Amino acid sequence: MKSSKVIIVGAGYGGLRAAELLARQTHLSILLIDKNPYHYMQTEVYGYIAGRFELSDIVIDLESFTRGLGDNVRFLQTTVTGINPQKRLVQTETESYKYDYAIIATGARTHFFPFIEGAREHTHGIKDLMRAFTFRQAFEERIMMRLQNKALKRAGDLQIAVAGAGLSGVEIAAEMAYSLKKLEKILSFSDKEITIYLIDAAPTVLPGMDPWLVETTQKRLETLGVQIKTNHPIRKIGDRTITFADNTELHFDFVIYTAGIKAADLIEKIDAPKNRLAQIIPDPWLRLPGNEQTFVIGDSAQITDKEGRPLPPTAQIAEKSAAYVAKTITQLENGAPITPLNTKSDGMFVALGGKYAAGILYNRIKTRGYTAWLLKKAITYIYRHGLDIRVNAGYAKRRCKTPSTI
Numbered sequence: 001m002k003s004s005k006v007i008i009v010g011a012g013y014g015g016l017r018a019a020e021l022l023a024r025q026t027h028l029s030i031l032l033i034d035k036n037p038y039h040y041m042q043t044e045v046y047g048y049i050a051g052r053f054e055l056s057d058i059v060i061d062l063e064s065f066t067r068g069l070g071d072n073v074r075f076l077q078t079t080v081t082g083i084n085p086q087k088r089l090v091q092t093e094t095e096s097y098k099y100d101y102a103i104i105a106t107g108a109r110t111h112f113f114p115f116i117e118g119a120r121e122h123t124h125g126i127k128d129l130m131r132a133f134t135f136r137q138a139f140e141e142r143i144m145m146r147l148q149n150k151a152l153k154r155a156g157d158l159q160i161a162v163a164g165a166g167l168s169g170v171e172i173a174a175e176m177a178y179s180l181k182k183l184e185k186i187l188s189f190s191d192k193e194i195t196i197y198l199i200d201a202a203p204t205v206l207p208g209m210d211p212w213l214v215e216t217t218q219k220r221l222e223t224l225g226v227q228i229k230t231n232h233p234i235r236k237i238g239d240r241t242i243t244f245a246d247n248t249e250l251h252f253d254f255v256i257y258t259a260g261i262k263a264a265d266l267i268e269k270i271d272a273p274k275n276r277l278a279q280i281i282p283d284p285w286l287r288l289p290g291n292e293q294t295f296v297i298g299d300s301a302q303i304t305d306k307e308g309r310p311l312p313p314t315a316q317i318a319e320k321s322a323a324y325v326a327k328t329i330t331q332l333e334n335g336a337p338i339t340p341l342n343t344k345s346d347g348m349f350v351a352l353g354g355k356y357a358a359g360i361l362y363n364r365i366k367t368r369g370y371t372a373w374l375l376k377k378a379i380t381y382i383y384r385h386g387l388d389i390r391v392n393a394g395y396a397k398r399r400c401k402t403p404s405t406i
Protein backbone atom coordinates (compact mmCIF):
# COMPACT_ATOMS: atom_id res chain seq x y z
CA MET A 1 0.00 0.00 0.00
CA LYS A 2 1.21 3.54 -0.82
CA SER A 3 2.44 5.52 2.18
CA SER A 4 0.27 8.63 2.45
CA LYS A 5 1.62 11.56 4.42
CA VAL A 6 -0.56 13.17 7.07
CA ILE A 7 0.47 16.46 8.67
CA ILE A 8 -1.24 17.44 11.90
CA VAL A 9 -0.78 21.10 12.78
CA GLY A 10 -1.22 21.66 16.51
CA ALA A 11 -0.67 19.18 19.34
CA GLY A 12 -3.58 20.11 21.58
CA TYR A 13 -6.50 17.88 22.57
CA GLY A 14 -7.59 17.41 18.95
CA GLY A 15 -4.14 17.02 17.42
CA LEU A 16 -3.00 14.39 19.91
CA ARG A 17 -6.15 12.32 19.53
CA ALA A 18 -5.83 12.38 15.74
CA ALA A 19 -2.15 11.38 15.94
CA GLU A 20 -2.91 8.54 18.33
CA LEU A 21 -5.67 7.06 16.17
CA LEU A 22 -3.90 7.51 12.83
CA ALA A 23 -0.66 6.02 14.17
CA ARG A 24 -2.46 2.65 14.20
CA GLN A 25 -2.51 2.82 10.39
CA THR A 26 1.13 1.88 10.09
CA HIS A 27 1.25 2.56 6.35
CA LEU A 28 0.63 6.26 7.06
CA SER A 29 3.54 8.58 7.69
CA ILE A 30 2.49 11.18 10.27
CA LEU A 31 4.13 14.48 11.06
CA LEU A 32 2.83 16.25 14.18
CA ILE A 33 3.83 19.91 14.35
CA ASP A 34 3.52 22.30 17.29
CA LYS A 35 5.17 25.60 18.09
CA ASN A 36 5.82 24.33 21.63
CA PRO A 37 7.69 21.19 22.68
CA TYR A 38 4.89 20.30 25.09
CA HIS A 39 1.15 19.57 25.14
CA TYR A 40 -0.56 22.00 27.49
CA MET A 41 -3.59 20.64 29.38
CA GLN A 42 -5.58 23.86 29.52
CA THR A 43 -8.49 22.15 31.22
CA GLU A 44 -6.33 21.79 34.36
CA VAL A 45 -4.83 25.29 34.42
CA TYR A 46 -7.22 26.48 37.15
CA GLY A 47 -5.45 24.14 39.59
CA TYR A 48 -2.02 25.17 38.38
CA ILE A 49 -2.44 28.91 38.83
CA ALA A 50 -4.03 28.42 42.25
CA GLY A 51 -0.96 26.40 43.26
CA ARG A 52 -2.69 23.03 43.65
CA PHE A 53 -1.19 21.33 40.58
CA GLU A 54 2.42 21.33 39.47
CA LEU A 55 3.80 21.93 35.99
CA SER A 56 4.22 18.18 35.53
CA ASP A 57 0.46 17.77 36.08
CA ILE A 58 -0.45 19.98 33.13
CA VAL A 59 2.19 19.39 30.45
CA ILE A 60 3.50 16.39 28.56
CA ASP A 61 6.58 16.12 26.38
CA LEU A 62 5.64 15.82 22.71
CA GLU A 63 8.86 14.23 21.48
CA SER A 64 8.45 11.31 23.91
CA PHE A 65 4.74 11.09 23.21
CA THR A 66 5.19 10.76 19.44
CA ARG A 67 8.01 8.27 19.82
CA GLY A 68 5.71 6.24 22.02
CA LEU A 69 3.07 6.19 19.29
CA GLY A 70 5.23 4.28 16.84
CA ASP A 71 7.90 4.60 14.20
CA ASN A 72 5.52 6.09 11.65
CA VAL A 73 5.02 9.27 13.69
CA ARG A 74 7.44 12.17 14.02
CA PHE A 75 7.24 15.41 15.99
CA LEU A 76 8.51 18.73 14.73
CA GLN A 77 8.66 21.81 16.91
CA THR A 78 8.13 24.85 14.77
CA THR A 79 5.52 27.51 14.03
CA VAL A 80 3.36 26.94 10.99
CA THR A 81 3.11 30.21 9.10
CA GLY A 82 0.76 29.21 6.29
CA ILE A 83 -1.14 26.42 4.58
CA ASN A 84 -1.65 26.15 0.84
CA PRO A 85 -4.54 23.70 0.39
CA GLN A 86 -4.37 23.82 -3.42
CA LYS A 87 -0.71 22.81 -3.52
CA ARG A 88 -1.12 20.71 -0.33
CA LEU A 89 1.74 22.45 1.42
CA VAL A 90 2.29 23.32 5.06
CA GLN A 91 4.65 26.28 5.39
CA THR A 92 6.76 26.61 8.54
CA GLU A 93 9.20 29.34 9.54
CA THR A 94 11.97 27.61 7.61
CA GLU A 95 10.58 24.96 5.24
CA SER A 96 7.49 23.73 3.49
CA TYR A 97 6.13 20.20 3.75
CA LYS A 98 3.93 18.42 1.21
CA TYR A 99 0.97 16.41 2.46
CA ASP A 100 -1.68 14.01 1.24
CA TYR A 101 -3.91 14.96 4.18
CA ALA A 102 -3.56 17.86 6.60
CA ILE A 103 -5.43 18.29 9.88
CA ILE A 104 -5.49 21.85 11.15
CA ALA A 105 -5.81 21.69 14.95
CA THR A 106 -4.34 24.98 16.11
CA GLY A 107 -7.03 25.71 18.71
CA ALA A 108 -7.89 29.19 19.90
CA ARG A 109 -6.24 32.11 21.63
CA THR A 110 -7.39 34.78 24.06
CA HIS A 111 -9.47 37.43 22.33
CA PHE A 112 -8.82 40.82 23.87
CA PHE A 113 -11.93 42.69 22.78
CA PRO A 114 -10.94 45.98 21.10
CA PHE A 115 -13.73 47.76 23.00
CA ILE A 116 -12.03 47.00 26.35
CA GLU A 117 -9.20 49.51 26.41
CA GLY A 118 -6.01 48.25 28.08
CA ALA A 119 -7.09 44.59 28.39
CA ARG A 120 -4.05 43.19 26.58
CA GLU A 121 -1.56 45.36 28.47
CA HIS A 122 -2.85 44.97 32.02
CA THR A 123 -4.19 41.44 32.37
CA HIS A 124 -2.94 37.88 32.67
CA GLY A 125 -4.27 35.33 30.16
CA ILE A 126 -4.29 31.58 30.66
CA LYS A 127 -4.62 30.18 27.13
CA ASP A 128 -0.86 30.20 26.96
CA LEU A 129 1.28 28.29 29.49
CA MET A 130 3.86 31.08 29.75
CA ARG A 131 1.16 33.60 30.72
CA ALA A 132 -0.30 31.20 33.28
CA PHE A 133 3.18 30.64 34.70
CA THR A 134 3.84 34.39 34.92
CA PHE A 135 0.59 34.88 36.81
CA ARG A 136 1.31 32.06 39.24
CA GLN A 137 4.77 33.47 39.95
CA ALA A 138 3.49 37.02 40.46
CA PHE A 139 0.71 35.75 42.70
CA GLU A 140 2.99 33.58 44.82
CA GLU A 141 5.43 36.47 45.15
CA ARG A 142 2.59 38.68 46.34
CA ILE A 143 1.48 36.10 48.91
CA MET A 144 5.06 35.81 50.18
CA MET A 145 5.38 39.59 50.45
CA ARG A 146 2.11 39.68 52.29
CA LEU A 147 3.34 37.10 54.77
CA GLN A 148 6.51 39.11 55.36
CA ASN A 149 4.67 42.41 55.68
CA LYS A 150 2.11 40.95 58.00
CA ALA A 151 4.88 40.52 60.52
CA LEU A 152 5.52 44.26 60.09
CA LYS A 153 1.76 44.99 60.39
CA ARG A 154 1.51 46.67 56.99
CA ALA A 155 -0.16 44.07 54.77
CA GLY A 156 -2.69 45.77 52.51
CA ASP A 157 -5.86 44.44 50.90
CA LEU A 158 -5.46 42.02 48.03
CA GLN A 159 -8.03 42.21 45.23
CA ILE A 160 -8.07 39.73 42.37
CA ALA A 161 -10.41 40.23 39.44
CA VAL A 162 -11.37 37.53 36.95
CA ALA A 163 -12.77 39.17 33.80
CA GLY A 164 -15.13 36.72 32.12
CA ALA A 165 -17.49 34.31 33.93
CA GLY A 166 -17.52 31.52 31.34
CA LEU A 167 -16.23 28.01 32.13
CA SER A 168 -12.57 29.01 32.52
CA GLY A 169 -13.25 32.17 34.54
CA VAL A 170 -15.57 30.34 36.92
CA GLU A 171 -13.13 27.47 37.48
CA ILE A 172 -10.26 29.86 38.16
CA ALA A 173 -12.24 32.11 40.52
CA ALA A 174 -13.54 29.08 42.47
CA GLU A 175 -10.18 27.37 42.81
CA MET A 176 -8.39 30.58 43.82
CA ALA A 177 -11.07 31.39 46.37
CA TYR A 178 -10.75 27.88 47.78
CA SER A 179 -6.94 28.09 47.98
CA LEU A 180 -7.06 31.53 49.56
CA LYS A 181 -9.53 30.34 52.16
CA LYS A 182 -6.92 27.85 53.28
CA LEU A 183 -4.31 30.62 53.47
CA GLU A 184 -6.61 33.11 55.17
CA LYS A 185 -5.77 32.11 58.71
CA ILE A 186 -2.09 32.61 58.02
CA LEU A 187 -2.30 35.72 55.84
CA SER A 188 -5.24 37.88 56.80
CA PHE A 189 -6.27 39.94 59.73
CA SER A 190 -9.88 39.62 58.71
CA ASP A 191 -11.97 37.84 56.07
CA LYS A 192 -12.36 40.92 53.91
CA GLU A 193 -8.71 41.51 53.14
CA ILE A 194 -8.46 39.15 50.18
CA THR A 195 -11.28 39.42 47.67
CA ILE A 196 -11.91 37.70 44.37
CA TYR A 197 -14.23 39.40 41.92
CA LEU A 198 -15.78 37.51 39.03
CA ILE A 199 -16.95 39.94 36.36
CA ASP A 200 -19.12 39.51 33.28
CA ALA A 201 -21.27 41.69 31.04
CA ALA A 202 -23.88 38.89 30.88
CA PRO A 203 -26.67 38.64 33.48
CA THR A 204 -25.41 35.33 34.93
CA VAL A 205 -22.24 33.31 35.36
CA LEU A 206 -21.72 30.57 32.71
CA PRO A 207 -23.77 32.56 30.18
CA GLY A 208 -25.87 30.38 27.88
CA MET A 209 -25.37 27.19 29.91
CA ASP A 210 -27.97 24.99 31.59
CA PRO A 211 -29.93 26.98 34.25
CA TRP A 212 -29.36 24.27 36.92
CA LEU A 213 -25.60 24.43 36.32
CA VAL A 214 -25.70 28.24 36.45
CA GLU A 215 -27.59 28.24 39.76
CA THR A 216 -25.43 25.53 41.37
CA THR A 217 -22.27 27.35 40.29
CA GLN A 218 -23.53 30.71 41.54
CA LYS A 219 -24.34 29.25 44.99
CA ARG A 220 -20.98 27.55 45.31
CA LEU A 221 -19.11 30.72 44.31
CA GLU A 222 -21.05 32.68 46.92
CA THR A 223 -20.20 30.08 49.56
CA LEU A 224 -16.53 30.49 48.67
CA GLY A 225 -16.87 34.25 49.11
CA VAL A 226 -16.39 35.18 45.45
CA GLN A 227 -17.88 38.60 44.71
CA ILE A 228 -19.95 38.12 41.54
CA LYS A 229 -20.35 41.17 39.34
CA THR A 230 -22.57 40.09 36.47
CA ASN A 231 -24.29 42.74 34.30
CA HIS A 232 -21.01 44.66 34.58
CA PRO A 233 -19.57 45.38 31.12
CA ILE A 234 -15.95 46.53 31.35
CA ARG A 235 -14.94 49.65 29.42
CA LYS A 236 -11.32 50.01 30.39
CA ILE A 237 -8.59 48.17 32.30
CA GLY A 238 -5.84 50.38 33.64
CA ASP A 239 -2.74 49.69 35.66
CA ARG A 240 -4.67 49.01 38.88
CA THR A 241 -8.26 49.97 38.07
CA ILE A 242 -11.13 48.50 36.09
CA THR A 243 -13.62 51.05 34.75
CA PHE A 244 -17.10 49.71 34.02
CA ALA A 245 -19.48 51.00 31.34
CA ASP A 246 -21.38 53.02 33.99
CA ASN A 247 -18.06 54.68 34.98
CA THR A 248 -17.85 52.97 38.38
CA GLU A 249 -14.42 51.64 39.23
CA LEU A 250 -12.84 48.64 40.90
CA HIS A 251 -9.31 48.59 42.25
CA PHE A 252 -7.35 45.38 41.66
CA ASP A 253 -3.94 43.85 42.26
CA PHE A 254 -4.27 41.22 39.53
CA VAL A 255 -6.69 40.69 36.67
CA ILE A 256 -7.03 37.36 34.91
CA TYR A 257 -8.66 37.76 31.52
CA THR A 258 -10.97 34.94 30.44
CA ALA A 259 -13.57 36.99 28.60
CA GLY A 260 -13.27 35.61 25.10
CA ILE A 261 -11.50 33.39 22.60
CA LYS A 262 -10.78 33.58 18.90
CA ALA A 263 -9.36 30.96 16.53
CA ALA A 264 -5.54 30.83 16.41
CA ASP A 265 -3.56 33.33 14.30
CA LEU A 266 -2.86 30.82 11.54
CA ILE A 267 -6.57 30.52 10.76
CA GLU A 268 -6.69 34.21 9.78
CA LYS A 269 -4.33 33.44 6.90
CA ILE A 270 -6.46 30.63 5.50
CA ASP A 271 -8.93 31.57 2.82
CA ALA A 272 -12.19 29.95 4.03
CA PRO A 273 -15.57 31.02 5.41
CA LYS A 274 -15.33 32.03 9.09
CA ASN A 275 -17.71 32.80 11.96
CA ARG A 276 -17.53 35.62 14.54
CA LEU A 277 -14.92 33.69 16.58
CA ALA A 278 -12.81 33.59 13.38
CA GLN A 279 -13.27 29.80 13.34
CA ILE A 280 -13.36 28.12 9.94
CA ILE A 281 -16.81 26.93 8.89
CA PRO A 282 -15.90 23.59 7.34
CA ASP A 283 -17.96 21.35 5.03
CA PRO A 284 -19.96 18.49 6.64
CA TRP A 285 -16.82 16.28 6.52
CA LEU A 286 -14.77 18.90 8.43
CA ARG A 287 -12.76 19.84 5.34
CA LEU A 288 -11.96 23.29 4.03
CA PRO A 289 -14.84 23.92 1.60
CA GLY A 290 -13.74 22.94 -1.90
CA ASN A 291 -10.70 21.04 -0.69
CA GLU A 292 -10.95 17.34 -0.08
CA GLN A 293 -7.71 16.69 1.75
CA THR A 294 -7.42 19.53 4.26
CA PHE A 295 -9.38 19.03 7.47
CA VAL A 296 -9.96 21.37 10.40
CA ILE A 297 -10.89 20.26 13.94
CA GLY A 298 -11.29 21.47 17.53
CA ASP A 299 -11.42 25.13 18.54
CA SER A 300 -10.17 26.26 15.11
CA ALA A 301 -13.40 25.08 13.50
CA GLN A 302 -17.07 25.78 13.98
CA ILE A 303 -18.35 22.31 14.80
CA THR A 304 -22.08 21.76 14.81
CA ASP A 305 -24.51 19.07 15.93
CA LYS A 306 -26.81 17.34 13.47
CA GLU A 307 -29.33 20.19 13.66
CA GLY A 308 -26.57 22.62 12.64
CA ARG A 309 -26.25 24.24 16.10
CA PRO A 310 -22.65 25.22 16.97
CA LEU A 311 -21.16 23.10 19.77
CA PRO A 312 -19.11 24.80 22.50
CA PRO A 313 -15.35 24.89 21.92
CA THR A 314 -14.26 22.23 24.39
CA ALA A 315 -11.57 19.57 24.70
CA GLN A 316 -14.32 16.98 24.43
CA ILE A 317 -15.48 18.29 21.03
CA ALA A 318 -11.86 18.71 19.87
CA GLU A 319 -11.27 15.02 20.60
CA LYS A 320 -14.52 13.90 19.00
CA SER A 321 -13.82 15.87 15.83
CA ALA A 322 -10.30 14.40 15.76
CA ALA A 323 -11.63 10.85 16.07
CA TYR A 324 -14.09 11.53 13.25
CA VAL A 325 -11.39 12.91 10.92
CA ALA A 326 -9.01 10.02 11.73
CA LYS A 327 -11.79 7.60 10.79
CA THR A 328 -12.60 9.54 7.61
CA ILE A 329 -8.96 9.56 6.46
CA THR A 330 -8.77 5.79 7.09
CA GLN A 331 -11.94 5.30 5.02
CA LEU A 332 -10.58 7.46 2.19
CA GLU A 333 -7.35 5.46 2.23
CA ASN A 334 -9.33 2.22 1.98
CA GLY A 335 -11.57 3.56 -0.77
CA ALA A 336 -14.58 3.25 1.54
CA PRO A 337 -17.51 5.73 1.47
CA ILE A 338 -17.40 8.56 4.01
CA THR A 339 -20.29 10.00 6.00
CA PRO A 340 -20.71 13.54 7.38
CA LEU A 341 -19.89 14.28 11.02
CA ASN A 342 -22.73 13.53 13.41
CA THR A 343 -21.78 14.45 16.94
CA LYS A 344 -23.02 16.10 20.11
CA SER A 345 -21.76 17.12 23.52
CA ASP A 346 -21.93 14.36 26.16
CA GLY A 347 -22.10 16.88 28.96
CA MET A 348 -20.10 19.35 30.94
CA PHE A 349 -18.33 19.35 34.31
CA VAL A 350 -17.25 22.51 36.12
CA ALA A 351 -14.56 22.36 38.81
CA LEU A 352 -15.73 24.56 41.66
CA GLY A 353 -12.85 24.67 44.12
CA GLY A 354 -11.33 21.86 46.18
CA LYS A 355 -13.07 18.53 45.84
CA TYR A 356 -16.30 20.06 44.58
CA ALA A 357 -17.66 20.15 41.04
CA ALA A 358 -20.98 20.30 39.24
CA GLY A 359 -21.87 18.58 36.02
CA ILE A 360 -24.50 17.38 33.60
CA LEU A 361 -24.13 14.11 31.71
CA TYR A 362 -26.05 13.21 28.56
CA ASN A 363 -28.44 16.10 29.17
CA ARG A 364 -30.13 14.09 31.95
CA ILE A 365 -27.90 13.25 34.89
CA LYS A 366 -27.15 16.23 37.13
CA THR A 367 -24.56 15.87 39.84
CA ARG A 368 -22.73 18.18 42.21
CA GLY A 369 -20.31 18.07 45.12
CA TYR A 370 -17.79 15.33 45.76
CA THR A 371 -19.38 12.80 43.36
CA ALA A 372 -19.18 15.28 40.49
CA TRP A 373 -15.60 16.06 41.44
CA LEU A 374 -14.75 12.33 41.38
CA LEU A 375 -16.32 11.98 37.92
CA LYS A 376 -14.41 15.00 36.60
CA LYS A 377 -11.19 13.66 38.10
CA ALA A 378 -11.82 10.26 36.49
CA ILE A 379 -12.20 11.89 33.04
CA THR A 380 -8.90 13.74 33.49
CA TYR A 381 -7.19 10.65 34.88
CA ILE A 382 -8.22 8.50 31.92
CA TYR A 383 -7.05 11.17 29.47
CA ARG A 384 -3.74 11.72 31.23
CA HIS A 385 -3.09 8.01 31.81
CA GLY A 386 -3.49 7.33 28.07
CA LEU A 387 -0.92 10.01 27.27
CA ASP A 388 1.48 8.86 29.99
CA ILE A 389 1.57 5.31 28.58
CA ARG A 390 2.83 6.76 25.25
CA VAL A 391 5.20 9.21 26.93
CA ASN A 392 6.78 6.50 29.09
CA ALA A 393 7.24 4.20 26.08
CA GLY A 394 8.70 7.05 24.02
CA TYR A 395 10.97 8.20 26.82
CA ALA A 396 12.35 4.67 27.21
CA LYS A 397 13.02 4.56 23.43
CA ARG A 398 14.81 7.90 23.55
CA ARG A 399 17.03 6.69 26.36
CA CYS A 400 17.92 3.71 24.15
CA LYS A 401 18.53 6.26 21.36
CA THR A 402 16.29 4.39 18.87
CA PRO A 403 16.23 6.59 15.76
CA SER A 404 12.88 7.49 14.22
CA THR A 405 12.45 5.84 10.80
CA ILE A 406 10.81 8.79 9.06
Ligand SMILES: Cc1cc2nc3c(=O)[nH]c(=O)nc-3n(C[C@H](O)[C@H](O)[C@H](O)COP(=O)(O)OP(=O)(O)OC[C@H]3O[C@@H](n4cnc5c(N)ncnc54)[C@H](O)[C@@H]3O)c2cc1C
Binds near residue numbers: 299
Ligand atom coordinates in the same frame (compact mmCIF):
# COMPACT_ATOMS: atom_id res chain seq x y z
C1 LIG B 1 -9.20 27.41 31.95
C2 LIG B 1 -9.83 26.51 30.92
C3 LIG B 1 -10.65 25.47 31.35
C4 LIG B 1 -11.24 24.61 30.42
N1 LIG B 1 -12.00 23.58 30.89
C5 LIG B 1 -12.51 22.70 30.00
C6 LIG B 1 -13.23 21.56 30.47
O1 LIG B 1 -13.42 21.38 31.68
N2 LIG B 1 -13.71 20.68 29.55
C7 LIG B 1 -13.48 20.84 28.21
O2 LIG B 1 -13.91 19.96 27.42
N3 LIG B 1 -12.82 21.91 27.72
C8 LIG B 1 -12.32 22.85 28.59
N4 LIG B 1 -11.62 23.93 28.12
C9 LIG B 1 -11.51 24.17 26.65
C10 LIG B 1 -10.40 23.32 26.02
O3 LIG B 1 -9.17 23.52 26.68
C11 LIG B 1 -10.26 23.65 24.53
O4 LIG B 1 -11.52 23.55 23.93
C12 LIG B 1 -9.29 22.68 23.88
O5 LIG B 1 -7.98 22.94 24.33
C13 LIG B 1 -9.33 22.78 22.35
O6 LIG B 1 -8.48 21.80 21.82
P1 LIG B 1 -7.74 22.03 20.43
O7 LIG B 1 -7.03 20.77 20.12
O8 LIG B 1 -8.70 22.56 19.41
O9 LIG B 1 -6.70 23.22 20.68
P2 LIG B 1 -5.60 23.41 21.80
O10 LIG B 1 -5.72 22.40 22.87
O11 LIG B 1 -5.66 24.85 22.17
O12 LIG B 1 -4.24 23.13 21.01
C14 LIG B 1 -3.81 23.89 19.92
C15 LIG B 1 -2.33 23.62 19.70
O13 LIG B 1 -1.93 24.25 18.47
C16 LIG B 1 -0.65 24.84 18.66
N5 LIG B 1 -0.51 25.92 17.66
C17 LIG B 1 -1.31 27.01 17.52
N6 LIG B 1 -0.89 27.74 16.46
C18 LIG B 1 0.16 27.09 15.92
C19 LIG B 1 1.01 27.35 14.82
N7 LIG B 1 0.84 28.43 14.02
N8 LIG B 1 2.03 26.49 14.55
C20 LIG B 1 2.23 25.40 15.34
N9 LIG B 1 1.44 25.11 16.40
C21 LIG B 1 0.43 25.94 16.69
C22 LIG B 1 -0.65 25.31 20.11
O14 LIG B 1 0.66 25.45 20.61
C23 LIG B 1 -1.45 24.18 20.79
O15 LIG B 1 -0.60 23.17 21.28
C24 LIG B 1 -11.02 24.81 29.02
C25 LIG B 1 -10.20 25.87 28.58
C26 LIG B 1 -9.59 26.71 29.51
C27 LIG B 1 -8.70 27.82 29.01
